[in-house]
Amino acid sequence: xxxxxxxxxxxxxxxxxxxxxxxxxxxxxxxxxxxxxxxxxxxxxxxxxxxxxxxxxxxxxxxxxxxxxxxxxxxxxxxxxxxxxxxxxxxxxxxxxxxxxxxxxxxxxxxxxxxxxxxxxxxxxxxxxxxxxxxxxxxxxxxxxxxxxxxxxxxxxxxxxxxxxxxxxxxxxxxxxxxxxxxxxxxxxxxxxxxxxxxxxxxxxxxxxxxxxxxxxxxxxxxxxxxxxxxxxxxxxxxxxxxxxxxxxxxxxxxxxxxxxxxxxxxxxxxxxxxxxxxxxxxxxxxxxxxxxxxxxxxxxxxxxxxxxxxxxxxxxxxxxxxxxxx
Numbered sequence: 001x002x003x004x005x006x007x008x009x010x011x012x013x014x015x016x017x018x019x020x021x022x023x024x025x026x027x028x029x030x031x032x033x034x035x036x037x038x039x040x041x042x043x044x045x046x047x048x049x050x051x052x053x054x055x056x057x058x059x060x061x062x063x064x065x066x067x068x069x070x071x072x073x074x075x076x077x078x079x080x081x082x083x084x085x086x087x088x089x090x091x092x093x094x095x096x097x098x099x100x101x102x103x104x105x106x107x108x109x110x111x112x113x114x115x116x117x118x119x120x121x122x123x124x125x126x127x128x129x130x131x132x133x134x135x136x137x138x139x140x141x142x143x144x145x146x147x148x149x150x151x152x153x154x155x156x157x158x159x160x161x162x163x164x165x166x167x168x169x170x171x172x173x174x175x176x177x178x179x180x181x182x183x184x185x186x187x188x189x190x191x192x193x194x195x196x197x198x199x200x201x202x203x204x205x206x207x208x209x210x211x212x213x214x215x216x217x218x219x220x221x222x223x224x225x226x227x228x229x230x231x232x233x234x235x236x237x238x239x240x241x242x243x244x245x246x247x248x249x250x251x252x253x254x255x256x257x258x259x260x261x262x263x264x265x266x267x268x269x270x271x272x273x274x275x276x277x278x279x280x281x282x283x284x285x286x287x288x289x290x291x292x293x294x295x296x297x298x299x300x301x302x303x304x305x306x307x308x309x310x311x312x313x314x315x316x317x318x319x320x321x322x323x324x325x326x327x
Contacts, residue, residue: 005030009082011115012089013037013062016194017130017231019051021086024232026057034080035062036073036089043196051193067111077118084239087115087129093197094134094286097158108161116168120176127179128239131166133187133224133253133291134159146294147249156286166249173247180245182238187253187293191228191313192320199260200314203267204321212277216284219261224253224291227308234304241302253293254306266314
């Protein structure tokens with residue numbers, strides 16, 4: 001095999017964040033990228049297949065393996081000499097986790113265990129994994145959600161699994177301080193190739209098609225939305241940093257919250273200001289009232305922060321969606 005500076009594993013490489021990350025990693029010809037993704041049917045498998053296809057490259061390979069399959073995961077690690085691991089594979093969905101807790105726990109905890117055990121066994125010194133803003137639970141008035149503050153009670157099994165990943169990484173880092181582990185708390189990621197079940201994706205599609213949209217609650221819940229390009233750039237920056245640490249948690253969010261109503265209004269303004277087919281439903285179990293990232297740590301450590309503001313990002317996404325829908 002040709003010599004490559006980095007042989008990188010990305011779990012969940014057919015997904016939204018994973019496929020965007022791989023696309024960027026492949027721009028560096030010194031990288032060889034391996035993905036593990038079994039293409040679960042949580043949403044349309046053809047979307048994941050297209051994600052893999054757009055990253056088709058002689059320096060990319062995907063293994064159709066479930067991360068809870070310890071034997072197959074071990075075999076991949078034994079075969080490939082990875083020096084970087086991005087663990088993004090997970091069963092997503094706050095609401096889904098309430099209805100399917102066993103599936104979420106198996107994938108997000110047992111799967112995480114299979115990956116981190118191999119990272120340690122093979123002495124892979126750079127390990128980045130996806131956590132979530134959901135670990136913060138509901139914000140208390142005046143509270144600052146930075147990495148130093150203890151988290152409130154998690155509101156869903158999904159959030160609990162992500163907090164469990166952080167705790168496991170913390171424990172392993174005490175036993176193996178030579179391995180640099182980084183937990184990234186993502187705040188509502190959106191942008192090209194995003195999952196169809198995510199709000200901005202659903203609302204854009206339905207408003208373009210003049211079909212009804214459903215909003216849980218009264219639309220006043222607030223979210224800190226983070227554009228995918230910012231997420232990918234900062235992930236790579238953290239992975240490649242020369243700074244030394246054992247295990248650290250980093251928020252990655254734009255740093256400003258807007259209400260669901262304002263987000264919908266922005267989509268309407270750019271597609272059809274007269275659209276009025278909005279259906280308000282009861283509050284969804286597991287939803288928190290507000291998320292808001294404090295990015296002080298990534299600014300101080302890496303001179304980095306997300307750059308794409310939500311209104312700009314929504315317009316970029318809508319233009320991308322229109323273009324890809326028409327081709």
